[in-house]
Amino acid sequence: MHALPEDHTGVRIARLRRERHLTQRALSDLSGIPYSTLTKTEQGALPATPHVVNACARAMQVETATIVGQPYAGDLRADELDVLIRPIREALDVYDLGADPDVQARPLVDLTAEAEALCAAVRAGEIKRAATDVAGLIEETTTAAHIAQSREGWLALASLYRTGYDVAAKLGFPDLAQLALARMDWAAQRGSDAVFGGMYQYLRALTYLRAGQYRTGQRLVDLGLRALEQADPSREREAVTGQIHLGGAVMAGRAHDEALAMSHLREAERFAESTGEAVKVHWLAFGPTNVRVHRVAVLAELDKYGEAVEATAGLSIPRDWPKSRTSHHYAEVARAQMWTGKLDASFQNLLAARRTAPQQAKYHPMVRDTYAGLEAAHRRLPESFLSYGSWLSSAPSA
Template sequence: MHARTEDHTGVRMKRLRLERHLTQKAVVDLSGIPYSTYTKTEQGVLPATPAVIAAFARGLRIEVATVVGQPYADELRADELDILIRPIREALDVYDLGADPDLQPRRLEELNDDAEALLVAVRAGEIKKAASNVAGLIEEGTTTAHSLNTTEGWLTLASFYRTAYDVATKLGFSDLAQLSLARMDWASQRGSDAVLGGMYQYLRALAYLREGKFAIGQRLVARGLSTLQQADESREREVVTGQLHLGGAVMAGRAHDENQALSHLEEAERIAGTTGEAVKVHYLTFGPTNVQVHRVSVLAELDKYGEAVEATDGLAIPQDWPKSRISHHYAEVARAQMWTNQIEDSFESLRRARKAAPQQAKYHPTVRETYAGLEAAHRRLPESFLSFGSWLSSAGPQVA
């Protein structure tokens, strides 16, 4: 069966409101969401935007993940992804126990190759592959880092922790993502790498963005930029600096601070002009294309959906762009198209998001929210719309 309309976020918002014995007016007062917007979101007339979800979560003092229904337990179980989470948690817990006497780790060069392969797998949308391998590699990397106590050993371990963060984020385990980030910071400090320290602040800011805590996120962006000033001048430093500005642009956009958002975008564009396309530098996909892609996202966050769609004109995605980033972009485009009533185009963008990285798209809140928003217009869409909903709510054939 296709995705059930009774499962949309507005229904969850209503249930969470009633559980707390609140009226719609009380929620509006607590959250600052306009009354008409809130009531229509509860009814499913309007899709729940990230800004509305964040405001609702802040007002009721609950997690954003609770509002959007993450992690999607039934689907994770069907895809046999849920059983991979506990080993990752356990691997993160042994960070300070020193070398495991029962482990005989391989050479650091081999572990570095594995760390690189994990980063590539995540960006290819192969989440299950990364999730299956990262726990064991964290354990091996932990023993190696403690045994060698070298910069290279600690930074390799930090890379494994980053993959744990990526997996946890994409599957909707926000607490595990936060723990992975804390471990990444712990290892990178031992590796004394200011650029990695700046990137840690960037990833941490994104975590707060997802939680709707924009003020904290903006402070973390500022801290990250300050941390990077301690690093030697290099293209690597410029790439991470530019990516921090892109993160700050989305943060400010979601907070509806247009001037700050555009200021971050302009600075990122300036930096991208000097770095060029730097897709593989820390696998941040930074460069002129990513600036254009983020402009689409920022305009959508500012509720300028028509301008967001226009910003896609002439946007050419490079062939070497990671599939995960392509999928995320098309999810954002689909949202903007839905809000401008370009129903067929929006569904086509969802299909492109799925085609690029099916495992990621299936667990992407924007994909699910946009699909729910299109549900009311399904009579104007092909039969494949219903099969897309079936795929969202069950095990998909592409998951390997």
Template sequence: MHALPQDHTGVRIARLRRERHLTQRALAELSGVPYNTLIKIEQGRLSATPHAVACLSRAMRVEVATIVGQPYTAELRADELDVLIAPIREALDVYDLGVDPDISPRSLRDLREDSEGLCAAVRAGEIKRAASEVAGLIEETTTAAHTHGSSDGWLILASFYRTSYDVATKLGYADLAQLSLARLDWAAQRASDAVFGGAYQYFRALTYLREGKFRTGQRLIDLGLRTIGQADASRERDVVTGQLHLGGSVMAGRAHDEEQAMEHLVEAEIIARRTGESPNVLWMAFGGTNVSVHRVSVLAELDKYDKAVESAEHLVIPSDWPKSRTSHHWAEVARAQMWTGKTEASFASLLKARKTAPQQAKYHPMVRDTYASLEAAHRRLPDSFLSYGSWLGSQV
């Protein structure tokens, strides 16, 4: 049986284009996406790059999520993940109600251990576990934070809000991710922590990166750098500053501003030499490895796929690096390899993405689009290619 799910990104683009009574040539002119590239994207022969998706979403005045098809409701339902979203929404809504008389919270020490455990689960790609536990922990910590009124309590609550943001982002619920960030900012302000304030702007910028709104995203990166500059000198400040530069490098790369992208990378590299590998500071994985991984990503965003593949070949990722970030890296490598015609290597990278963090890879738009593009060449790929499509589900 044919393995290619019928509703990939290219099919959705074609459907949206026809709904707006646009020809392929008209949409190409409106979006700036080359005509021949648009044809191949609609046919599923090429995956739509994030830059192309952003251009097409603006031209057709739709959200990026509409084009990439998130959230993938059929698969979420099959994996029993959809039922976990409503409790998270409810937990985020009680932030300002004060102490809940029906909740007897544990100590802040216990709650901090749980917050670190959930951050570790997300980094390990255990999305279902994080989604299952975070709502109840947010409600418990909300009461604890209001009870103690201390910076420590608010920062623990901010950590749980970060976990809800991660869950929402990885499962494709953009509105829930935005709400989680708003709550993170609310808690960080009560803790009066400039480092958290800078981290908030970084995560906020990433939401605009995913939405294809690069100019606003870059302004948020700049705001984050100004905010973090108000913090006292510390390793945490350096890590967040470096991560902001890495976010800015991808933002500029996706906007095809090579000069600015490379400037951000250079700044991040300078800071990484000072911090060394910092995989567990404020839920971030900053350091020389992350700079190198981002260099691969930026080169791909700039459509320099040959250089991205070459750079990836010389990159060794430590075994203890976060599985979620490693899986994302292999998804980016697979896309670059696909664009350079290295189909077997691309599929091998998709397999690595799945093996490293299967729950994350299954709901990663880049994984799905790369798979859809490789389908045209599936006769030159191993039999496991078809089973990979079945694993992804029916809505790629």
């Protein structure tokens, strides 16, 4: 019995391949994915890695999100999140219209605090809260920023645009995420903040990472690093610079460029030695722990799953780490453990990912594909395993 009969990335690859009148051999040749890997992925005997998904997407000229199934429309409706997307889009559209005479904006100090609280909510895995509140706050802060014409106002607005990006990216709306980033850049330029400019390029690079466009993503990483060179020396600048190197490491790892990936990791480690644990600097969770966590991720992207599992030895997540980042790490560990045959341990980490940030885990493609891989590997499925699949496919988030 399959708990997720429709949520199978391999099935989507096969359907799209047939729609384009391609044989498995032809898609293997076009994508560069070994024939046996492709056939087993379509059958569900192997889970689809990001490398396989992105290679197939490029070969068939479709969006990566189409293959992974995002946005998960039925689940969004069940969790009453679908109705929150349009207000965010509408709030992003009024960025240059000036102050709205029908909006009574609170003082900027209050709006800045609200923007910071929403950043914290996203990091705590409270996606529904952020999605519910961000549109109204963007509209209010847009008016306040146009009236004040101050650095404080523009940066508060930039922060809220970033939250709009976070919500869109986590729920699987890449076009909306791109729009929110463009608005973030617009506001950051008016706030004359070079660090925010570097952040913009970093987040922009992540959108290309998700789309499998690694060359463009790496160019954006380089652009972000150059932008940060224009900022005044500070711990903030070092933390963001280090985080961009971590993003570059994952980008290179997914492109299977091991030398470049390890170079970025070494640079990030050097900055982390200087900053220490800078968890709340732009809510990036940068520091020595994040370097170790990214090393696990990079090794997995390089298909070195055994080494990725070994890299988790002695790795302890600080209590003040954002739950969203912790949950993502558990999902990455679960994936590596699944590939090395540690199936029970893998499922325990999927449970940990859900327990830590349930709303995020439910909409995380890696969680879904790892679950599907475990399902294919198990002959007899315990009730707890099947209930996890039911939660992924239909139950409202906690």
